[in-house]
Amino acid sequence: MTETRSTCPYCGVGCGVVIEAEGARITGVRGDPEHPANFGRLCSKGQTLHLTAAPLVQQQTRLLHPMRRATRGAAPERTDWDSALGLAAQRFGDSIAAHGPDAVGFYVSGQLLTEDYYVFNKLAKGLIGTNNIDTNSRLCMSSAVAGYKLTLGADAPPACYDDVNHADCLFIVGSNAAWAHPVLFRRIEDARRARPGMKLIVADPRRTDTADLADLYLPLQPGTDVMLFHGLLHIMLREGWTDAGYIERHTTGFDALEALVREHTPDRVAQVCGLKPEDLVTAARWFAHGASGDPGKRAATLSLYCQGLNQSSSGTAKNASLINLHLATGQIGKPGAGPFSLTGQPNAMGGREVGGLANLLSAHRDLANPQHRAEVAALWGLPSVPGKPGLTAVELFEAAADGAVKALWIACTNPAQSMPDQRTVRRALQRAEFVVVQEAFATPATCDFADLLLPATTWGEKEGTVTNSERRISRVRAAVPAPGEARHDWRIAVDFANRLRPGNALFPYTTPEAVWLEHRASTRGRDLDISGLSYALLEQQGPQQWPLPEGEATGRARLYEDGRFPTPDGRARFAALPYRPPAEPRESRFPFALTTGRLRDQWHGMSRTGTLGRLFGHVAEPAVQLHPQDMARLALADGELVHVTSKRGSIVLPAQASEQIAPAQAFIAMHWGGEVLSGRSSSGEPLAGVNALTTSAFCPGSKQPELKHAAVQVLKAELP
Ligand code: SF4
Numbered sequence: 001m002t003e004t005r006s007t008c009p010y011c012g013v014g015c016g017v018v019i020e021a022e023g024a025r026i027t028g029v030r031g032d033p034e035h036p037a038n039f040g041r042l043c044s045k046g047q048t049l050h051l052t053a054a055p056l057v058q059q060q061t062r063l064l065h066p067m068r069r070a071t072r073g074a075a076p077e078r079t080d081w082d083s084a085l086g087l088a089a090q091r092f093g094d095s096i097a098a099h100g101p102d103a104v105g106f107y108v109s110g111q112l113l114t115e116d117y118y119v120f121n122k123l124a125k126g127l128i129g130t131n132n133i134d135t136n137s138r139l140c141m142s143s144a145v146a147g148y149k150l151t152l153g154a155d156a157p158p159a160c161y162d163d164v165n166h167a168d169c170l171f172i173v174g175s176n177a178a179w180a181h182p183v184l185f186r187r188i189e190d191a192r193r194a195r196p197g198m199k200l201i202v203a204d205p206r207r208t209d210t211a212d213l214a215d216l217y218l219p220l221q222p223g224t225d226v227m228l229f230h231g232l233l234h235i236m237l238r239e240g241w242t243d244a245g246y247i248e249r250h251t252t253g254f255d256a257l258e259a260l261v262r263e264h265t266p267d268r269v270a271q272v273c274g275l276k277p278e279d280l281v282t283a284a285r286w287f288a289h290g291a292s293g294d295p296g297k298r299a300a301t302l303s304l305y306c307q308g309l310n311q312s313s314s315g316t317a318k319n320a321s322l323i324n325l326h327l328a329t330g331q332i333g334k335p336g337a338g339p340f341s342l343t344g345q346p347n348a349m350g351g352r353e354v355g356g357l358a359n360l361l362s363a364h365r366d367l368a369n370p371q372h373r374a375e376v377a378a379l380w381g382l383p384s385v386p387g388k389p390g391l392t393a394v395e396l397f398e399a400a401a402d403g404a405v406k407a408l409w410i411a412c413t414n415p416a417q418s419m420p421d422q423r424t425v426r427r428a429l430q431r432a433e434f435v436v437v438q439e440a441f442a443t444p445a446t447c448d449f450a451d452l453l454l455p456a457t458t459w460g461e462k463e464g465t466v467t468n469s470e471r472r473i474s475r476v477r478a479a480v481p482a483p484g485e486a487r488h489d490w491r492i493a494v495d496f497a498n499r500l501r502p503g504n505a506l507f508p509y510t511t512p513e514a515v516w517l518e519h520r521a522s523t524r525g526r527d528l529d530i531s532g533l534s535y536a537l538l539e540q541q542g543p544q545q546w547p548l549p550e551g552e553a554t555g556r557a558r559l560y561e562d563g564r565f566p567t568p569d570g571r572a573r574f575a576a577l578p579y580r581p582p583a584e585p586r587e588s589r590f591p592f593a594l595t596t597g598r599l600r601d602q603w604h605g606m607s608r609t610g611t612l613g614r615l616f617g618h619v620a621e622p623a624v625q626l627h628p629q630d631m632a633r634l635a636l637a638d639g640e641l642v643h644v645t646s647k648r649g650s651i652v653l654p655a656q657a658s659e660q661i662a663p664a665q666a667f668i669a670m671h672w673g674g675e676v677l678s679g680r681s682s683s684g685e686p687l688a689g690v691n692a693l694t695t696s697a698f699c700p701g702s703k704q705p706e707l708k709h710a711a712v713q714v715l716k717a718e719l720p
Contacts, residue, residue, distance in 0.1 A: 001021065001027070002020070004019045004477050005018055005475070006459070006460070006476050007474040008045075009049075009111065009346050009458070009459040010045045010046060011180065011346060012181065012343030012468055013038065013182075014468025014469065014470075014472060015038035015041065015042055015043075015183050016032030016035020016474060016543070017030070017049065019050070019477075020050070021460075021479045023480075025055065026050050026054075026480055027050060028050050029042070029046070031046070034542060035542070035543060036543060037161065037183070037543070038183045043183055044182070045601060045602075045603055045615070049460075052608040052611055052612065057612075061441050062455070062484070062486070063439055063441065063447075063453055063455040064455050064483055064484025064485060065455060066079050066080060066452070066453065066455060066485065067079065067452070068083075068087065068453070069451050069452075076450070076453055084454060085495050088409075088434075088436055088452055088496055089500045091407055091433070091434040091451075092409075092496075092500060093500055095407040095434070098406075101129040102132055102405075103404070103405060103406045104128065104407040104409070105132035105133070105399070106124050106132065106133040106410075107134060107135070107396060107397075107408065107409070107411070108134075108135045108356060108411045109135055109136050109137070109345075109411060109412035109413035110345030111346065111412045111413070112347060112350075112351065112412050113347060114353060114473075115464040115516050116464065116488070116490045117135075117350060117351045117354045117356040118356075118362070118515050119493040119497075119509070120411065121133060121355055121356050121362065122380060123493050123496070123497050125355075125385050125390075126382055127497050127500070127507075129386050131358050131386055131389060131390025131391075133357075133358060133390060134393045134396055135351055135413075136393070136415070137345060137357070138357065138358075138392055138394075138703065138705075139311065139393060139418065139419070139707065140310065140345055140348050141343050142310070142704040143309065143312065143699055143702040144319055144341035145352060145357075146315070146699070146702035147309075147315075147316055148323070150316065150320050150575050150701070151323040151327070152572050152573075153567035154364060154528075155352055156527055156528065157339075157340055157470065157471060157559075158332055158340070159339070159470070160471075160558055161470050162335075162557060163337065163338060163558065164187050164302065165187075165195075165336075167191070167302040168195075168198060168299035168300050169200075169201065169287060169302075170199070170200045170201070170301075170302055170303075170304065171287060171301060171302070172200070172210055172303075173202075173204070173225065173304075174204060174225065174305050174306055174309040174318075175210065175305050176204070176208040176210045176598070177210050177304060178209040178213070179209060180306060180342075180344070181342055181469075182600070188200075189213070197290070199216070199290065199291045200213060201215065203217075203283075204217075204218075204219070205219060205220060205593075205662060205665060206595065206662075207219060207661075209600075215286075216282055216283055216286070218273075218279060221272070222593045222665065223314070224273040224274075224579070224581075225308070225318045225321070225322075226577065227269055227272045228269065228280075229318075229324065229325055230321060231280055232280065232283060232287060233257070233284075234261045234264040234265060236288055236325075237328075239284070241284065241289065241329070242328045242329055243329050243330035245330075246330030247327070247328060247330075249563060250563040250564075250565070251571050251572045251573070251574055252569065252574070253575070256576040260578065272579075287299075287325060287329065287331070288301075300331065301331045303322055303338070303339045303340060304340050305319075305339075307344060307708060308708060310341070310702075310704055311705065312582070312699060312709070313699050313709075315702045315704045316577070316701030317577035317699075319341070320575035320577055321575070321577060323339045324575060326339045332572075333562070335558070343468070346466050346468070349467035349469065350473075353519070353523070354522075357392070358391055358392045361373065361376045361385070362376050362379065363519075364526055365526075367389060367390070368389070376522070379521065380506060381505070391405070392698075393705070394421075394703065397419060397428040398424055399428075400429070401425075401431055402431075405428075407434040407435075408429070408435050408436070409436045410435065410436065410437045410446060411492075412439060412440070414445055414605045415446055416429060416445035416446040417445040417446070417605045417673040417674070417689050417691065418604065418691065419696075419705075420691050420694035420695055420705045421648050422648075422649065422687045423649065423682075423683075423687065424696060426449075426687070429446070434452075435450050436450065437449075437453050438456050438489065438492055439454075439455070440456045440458035440486065441458075443605060444673075445673050445688050455487070456486055456489050457483075457488050458486075460478065460480055461479075461481070461483070462476065462478055462488050463475075463476065463478050463511075463513075464512040464515075471545045472544065473533065473538065473544055473545070473546060473555075474543040475539070475543070490512060493507075513535050516535065523546075524549075527547065528546045528547055529546070529550075530548050530549075531549050532549050532552050533548045560572075582709040583697035584647075584709065584711045585711060590646060590647070591713065592626075592713065592714055593709060593710075593711065594665075594668065594690075594693060594694075594711070595667050596668055596669070596670045596690050596694065596707055596708065597667065598669065599669045599671060600618050601616075601617070601619070602615060604670075604671065605671065605689075609671075622653050622669060622671075622677045623654045624654070624655055624656065624666050624714065625656050625667040626658065627657070627658070627659070627664075630663055630664065634714065634715075634716060635716065636655045636716060638657055639655070639656070640716060641654055641655075641716075641717040642655045642714050643713075643717050644668070645714075646692075646693040646694070646711065646712045647682065647711075648682060648695070649679050649680060649681040649693055650693075651678070651687075653668070666714060668693075669690070670689070673689045674686070674687070674688030677689050677690070680692070691707075694706075
């Protein structure tokens with residue numbers, strides 16, 4: 001038996017695992033006791049990882065050979081790598097030759113390792129000359145990126161997991177960490193036991209398992225977070241609870257924000273948010289001064305937040321307005337304090353580092369900045385890189401649906417299930433002239449549209465690095481060889497690049513470490529400088545947080561401790577952004593606010609977790625959760641089928657009464673696809689899963705779509 005240290009591929013906590021293998025078979029997994037993200041703990045998903053690699057499961061779920069379809073709708077036929085790559089190069093090359101480089105697009109994934117991401121980014125922006133490369137991380141954390149950059153000057157979460165142990169007050173907003181980041185939540189529970197005076201405030205429209213543990217639960221109306229944050233600041237100003245010295249020394253722009261929040265009185269905010277004014281005052285006091293409420297004692301408050309803030313048409317404003325509270329009270333750059341966005345996917349952070357989004361370049365550089373473009377061009381040995389903004393996730397599929405993007409390359413993600421407004425995504429995949437899907441799993445929703453299927457390696461089979469929510473870079477290691485003819489994601493991108501432009505000198509790599517070294521070079525002098533890090537150091541000292549510049553022995557746990565920020569004047573910037581309601585308000589025909597989210601034991605579109613019966617013990621089937629009052633009003637019994645309908649489509653599923661959901665709201669888990677939860681568009685096309693209903697309206701700042709809010713109707717389904 002061999003034992004190999006690696007990282008869990010499920011979520012942004014980034015737990016270390018020890019993989020047990022016998023020959024080419026993974027036989028077990030356990031938490032790595034030395035990994036600083038989890039110290040040996042694993043959640044229900046992590047504990048069963050090895051079972052998803054069992055031979056029988058692999059046979060049923062994996063893509064093992066390159067496959068091509070002679071025509072759309074035909075069964076895919078096995079081909080060889082040489083033919084597959086030749087076909088891909090010819091079809092992409094034809095589209096580029098006929099219509100220019102922006103006629104092709106890449107849609108990649110927060111599941112990719114940093115090395116994979118780097119190569120795909122260079123392939124699109126460097127070799128082909130298009131910025132049309134975006135990622136499913138756009139659906140997950142691009143509002144956090146925009147919020148950090150707008151206020152703090154760089155996309156860098158300033159806090160770390162250990163801050164949970166030092167906080168006097170935890171403010172969890174738009175995050176059901178108890179289910180979505182379980183191992184981090186265990187740490188929160190431990191910290192509360194160790195420090196009984198610590199206060200936990202949870203703001204969430206749903207009374208989740210996280211909210212159940214709160215000292216103060218704020219059941220705000222969906223989408224009203226900005227109003228809440230402005231209201232808290234109003235109270236802090238009125239009561240003299242802000243830190244005028246910190247504001248004066250380390251920030252700019254406070255006057256405009258102060259003027260904006262003047263009208264956000266507790267009564268008005270309470271009315272819009274559906275909260276009690278006295279609860280707002282308590283929340284503001286605890287945020288500023290902790291449980292003692294003593295104005296002479298400044299507390300350390302740590303905010304943890306996730307998709308409830310990010311997946312919104314006001315995502316940037318929500319993130320920035322929460323960060324405002326930290327700047328106004330000096331709750332940043334010290335133990336136990338700071339605005340700390342949690343990443344959903346295992347390597348959403350690594351993708352940000354290499355510029356794997358349509359508006360970014362390597363090492364947190366901006367596409368819109370000519371100097372940054374020149375730096376990346378010099379790094380890659382090119383005369384220039386294109387400056388035209390790339391198409392972000394929603395825009396990319398809309399452009400393909402309109403016929404402007406002719407060839408699509410989809411890697412390690414399942415957009416025909418996970419993207420909002422499935423009508424458009426399906427139209428895009430039908431209309432695109434050539435669709436490549438590079439995947440480990442045979443995800444039917446998207447693979448059914450592929451002209452070419454390329455088998456990729458996955459967890460337990462590949463080497464590289466990932467970065468978790470606290471900026472910690474961990475090694476991912478192979479415990480077993482690649483199955484069938486699967487290749488590593490970075491290798492597939494390199495092989496394609498060399499077929500598309502034979503003789504190019506951009507991809508000289510023979511190992512993932514060679515790719516990583518180029519990424520490392522790109523970070524020198526940047527906020528995420530890792531010039532002092534190496535694979536060898538990760539081997540010797542274990543996972544490290546960035547930055548880790550040359551000359552420093554370890555990574556930095558928290559940022560901005562000296563009160564200096566990576567802005568031109570070194571000061572953080574308050575953002576005075578007004579509250580705006582969700583893009584699609586409830587109306588008489590669609591009177592419910594639908595929100596979507598995760599279950600405790602399932603992962604994304606279930607390509608892994610859906611293969612294990614034991615993970616259905618928690619929740620066995622999809623349902624729409626409604627408040628008991630709404631169930632009674634609609635004369636519904638638990639388990640009765642209902643049509644849930646939005647302006648875009650309709651699905652049928654059982655109704656379930658739940659006190660977790662407020663009246664006039666509805667919740668459906670995001671995991672089930674068309675095999676179980678099929679539906680129809682408003683014009684009758686078949687659609688899959690809850691995203692038949694969701695809207696592709698997005699935040700203008702971050703381009704992140706509003707997966708957390710759609711107006712829907714719920715009607716009892718009449719049996720034939
Ligand atoms: Fe994996 Fe996240 Fe669970 Fe840790 S908390 S074991 S990273 S799914």
